[in-house]
Amino acid sequence: MILVFCELQNGKIRKASLEALSEARRLAGEARVGALFVGASCAGAEDAAKFGADLILKAEAPVLGAYSSDLFATVVADAVKARGASVLLGAATPMGKDLLPRVAAKLGAGYAAEVTGLSMHGNKLQALRPVYAAKAFATVDFSSEVQIASTRPNVFAVTECSKAGTAEALPAPTADFKAIVKEILAKSGGKQDLTEAEVIVSGGRGMKEGANFQLLEDLAEAIGGVVGASRAAVDAGWGIPHNMQVGQTGKVVSPTLYIACGISGAIQHVAGMSGSKVIVAINKDPEAPIFKLANYGIVGDLFEVVPELTKAAKALGITK
Amino acid sequence: MKILVALKQVPDTETKIKVGAEGRSLDPADVKWITSPYDEYALEEGLRLKESKGAEVTAVSVGPEKAKDVLRNALALGADAAVLLKSNETGDPLAVAKTLAIFAEGKGFDLLLFGNKGFGADNGAVGAMVAELLGLAQANLVTKLELEEGRFRAEREGDGGTEVVEGSLPAVITAQRGLNEPRYAGLKGIMAAKKKTIEELEGTAVAATLTVSALTLPPTRPEGRKLDGDAAAQASALLGLLRDEAKVL
Numbered sequence: 001m002i003l004v005f006c007e008l009q010n011g012k013i014r015k016a017s018l019e020a021l022s023e024a025r026r027l028a029g030e031a032r033v034g035a036l037f038v039g040a041s042c043a044g045a046e047d048a049a050k051f052g053a054d055l056i057l058k059a060e061a062p063v064l065g066a067y068s069s070d071l072f073a074t075v076v077a078d079a080v081k082a083r084g085a086s087v088l089l090g091a092a093t094p095m096g097k098d099l100l101p102r103v104a105a106k107l108g109a110g111y112a113a114e115v116t117g118l119s120m121h122g123n124k125l126q127a128l129r130p131v132y133a134a135k136a137f138a139t140v141d142f143s144s145e146v147q148i149a150s151t152r153p154n155v156f157a158v159t160e161c162s163k164a165g166t167a168e169a170l171p172a173p174t175a176d177f178k179a180i181v182k183e184i185l186a187k188s189g190g191k192q193d194l195t196e197a198e199v200i201v202s203g204g205r206g207m208k209e210g211a212n213f214q215l216l217e218d219l220a221e222a223i224g225g226v227v228g229a230s231r232a233a234v235d236a237g238w239g240i241p242h243n244m245q246v247g248q249t250g251k252v253v254s255p256t257l258y259i260a261c262g263i264s265g266a267i268q269h270v271a272g273m274s275g276s277k278v279i280v281a282i283n284k285d286p287e288a289p290i291f292k293l294a295n296y297g298i299v300g301d302l303f304e305v306v307p308e309l310t311k312a313a314k315a316l317g318i319t320k
Numbered sequence: 321m322k323i324l325v326a327l328k329q330v331p332d333t334e335t336k337i338k339v340g341a342e343g344r345s346l347d348p349a350d351v352k353w354i355t356s357p358y359d360e361y362a363l364e365e366g367l368r369l370k371e372s373k374g375a376e377v378t379a380v381s382v383g384p385e386k387a388k389d390v391l392r393n394a395l396a397l398g399a400d401a402a403v404l405l406k407s408n409e410t411g412d413p414l415a416v417a418k419t420l421a422i423f424a425e426g427k428g429f430d431l432l433l434f435g436n437k438g439f440g441a442d443n444g445a446v447g448a449m450v451a452e453l454l455g456l457a458q459a460n461l462v463t464k465l466e467l468e469e470g471r472f473r474a475e476r477e478g479d480g481g482t483e484v485v486e487g488s489l490p491a492v493i494t495a496q497r498g499l500n501e502p503r504y505a506g507l508k509g510i511m512a513a514k515k516k517t518i519e520e521l522e523g524t525a526v527a528a529t530l531t532v533s534a535l536t537l538p539p540t541r542p543e544g545r546k547l548d549g550d551a552a553a554q555a556s557a558l559l560g561l562l563r564d565e566a567k568v569l
């Protein structure tokens with residue numbers, strides 16, 4: 001059996017979790033797939049049946065309303081053991097990346113992070129994962145009994161596949177926690193995390209000042225994306241927070257569309273975005289290295305091109 | 321207070337990646353080795369706590385003989401002790417975590433500092449694994465850390481924005497950029513480090529749970545297309561291509 005740790009957001013299963021679930025269904029073949037939910041309320045979990053879950057496991061308890069690495073790891077590891085699952089998948093979201101290695105250590109299981117490909121050979125899992133900031137790919141073979149992988153968002157397809165999906169409640173956790181999320185300070189305002197975004201519009205030093213990022217916000221809104229930044233923009237003191245930074249010391253993103261505006265394409269920036277499906281570069285310097293990577297390049301002044309893009313996108317009524 | 325900082329030696333982040341002859345690992349020729357960038361924030365945080373609260377900072381690395389360079393550097397920056405756990409990297413984060421946990425067990429560390437991710441392997445896993453193996457609290461991707469009376473309060477880059485994680489000590493904290501500004505080693509530190517010894521221990525042999533069977537280079541992206549015309553023409557051409565050719569809008 002393959003278990004998938006799934007996350008809910010506003011009563012809906014996150015897209016990144018649906019990707020992991022769809023991939024689990026594909027890998028499992030005739031074997032069973034279980035979707036595992038943990039929280040104060042797991043309303044919305046039933047939808048997992050539409051994406052291939054034979055079993056929907058819900059660990060619901062008030063104490064699970066706030067995230068605790070150690071308590072969640074106990075709940076998830078207990079479920080893996082109780083169901084005798086041989087594979088555990090989860091999306092490489094901030095929570096997944098925090099939780100799954102801990103579960104792996106608890107179970108003595110191999111853990112492959114942020115995989116972009118998976119296959120089963122008999123009962124052994126093989127994974128493909130980017131290494132050296134996506135400058136190379138490693139094929140990894142598991143030798144442990146339980147095998148755990150986190151899937152990089154926007155890489156695996158979401159596929160509908162209706163199953164009966166019987167729901168079962170898991171026992172409430174009895175253990176106490178050692179650390180817990182107490183509060184959320186700077187809320188990202190309902191905006192999607194960059195690592196999960198399908199469309200990203202990023203600005204670099206070429207934006208000249210922080211206020212000009214409004215141009216990118218406008219374009220992002222018109223095409224259904226979120227705004228990112230290069231380190232030069234974050235470090236410039238323009239009030240751009242570090243959680244918007246894409247690159248080696250920022251976020252590694254994998255959108256279907258990445259639009260780089262006024263970004264030269266330094267190797268450390270590329271490390272964070274080379275996994276994008278389609279890359280667009282807008283830069284006034286035709287020699288900028290970003291053009292080597294871009295599927296579509298516009299040599300021009302971003303202050304002219306970006307507003308035109310926003311205007312045209314609105315006119316065409318393009319939104320994701 | 322006793323602090324452990326885990327430092328990994330990694331190829332310089334600008335290294336041009338070449339695959340070795342066996343097809344499974346990086347060709348080490350011409351590689352310049354450095355301390356993994358996030359580990360520098362971890363070490364800096366340990367050194368700042370030493371200065372502000374009084375602490376003994378031990379730097380530890382799992383790796384071959386040459387990994388002593390990162391330990392020597394840690395001593396030059398102000399670490400009190402350095403330990404090399406000799407072992408060859410297998411590409412399995414759990415094996416590294418077990419080696420570190422076996423070393424740390426019972427030594428009374430109040431705080432274990434890690435980078436959030438080691439450049440190269442890019443697992444982002446070893447810190448959390450050590451926390452689990454030792455039964456400790458953890459906070460990952462930390463940008464601000466406060467300690468008081470057996471507890472910690474950490475600000476971390478979480479899902480909904482900046483999250484505050486509170487927990488008990490001893491704990492594992494993994495550093496994110498923003499936590500601090502790492503210092504450089506001065507001549508005095510470098511000279512002093514030459515007199516300090518790096519303890520060498522055989523890393524405990526632990527069975528790997530996964531192995532790298534192939535390392536490959538990504539397919540090169542085909543040269544893209546530059547769009548002509550004035551800004552308005554470029555904009556409308558681009559949107560058309562994104563919608564109809566690339567099908568991403």
Ligand SMILES: Cc1cc2nc3c(=O)[nH]c(=O)nc-3n(C[C@H](O)[C@H](O)[C@H](O)COP(=O)(O)OP(=O)(O)OC[C@H]3O[C@@H](n4cnc5c(N)ncnc54)[C@H](O)[C@@H]3O)c2cc1C
Pocket residue numbers: 203204205206207229230231232233245246247248249250251261262263264265266267268269272282283284285288300301302303333357
């Ligand atoms: C260890 C390390 C880690 C790093 N990590 C990261 C990281 O995570 N992320 C990251 O981004 N960087 C990172 N960097 C920094 C990186 O090396 C570059 O310095 C940075 O990415 C440059 O940002 P930029 O492209 O915005 O600025 P620049 O390189 O200055 O490029 C600005 C570009 O804007 C163009 N431009 C200017 N005006 C206009 C205009 N009006 N219209 C159109 N184009 C215009 C210019 O032609 C130029 O190409 C790291 C560096 C190191 C050493």
Ligand SMILES: Nc1ncnc2c1ncn2[C@@H]1O[C@H](COP(=O)(O)O)[C@@H](O)[C@H]1O
Pocket residue numbers: 326327328329356358359362380381382383413416433434435436437438439441442443444445446447
């Ligand atoms: N071989 C190693 N020796 C010492 N510390 C390590 C080693 N590998 C990983 N670490 C620590 O664990 C962190 C996360 O590494 P990783 O999980 O491999 O991305 C690193 O930033 C280091 O602090």
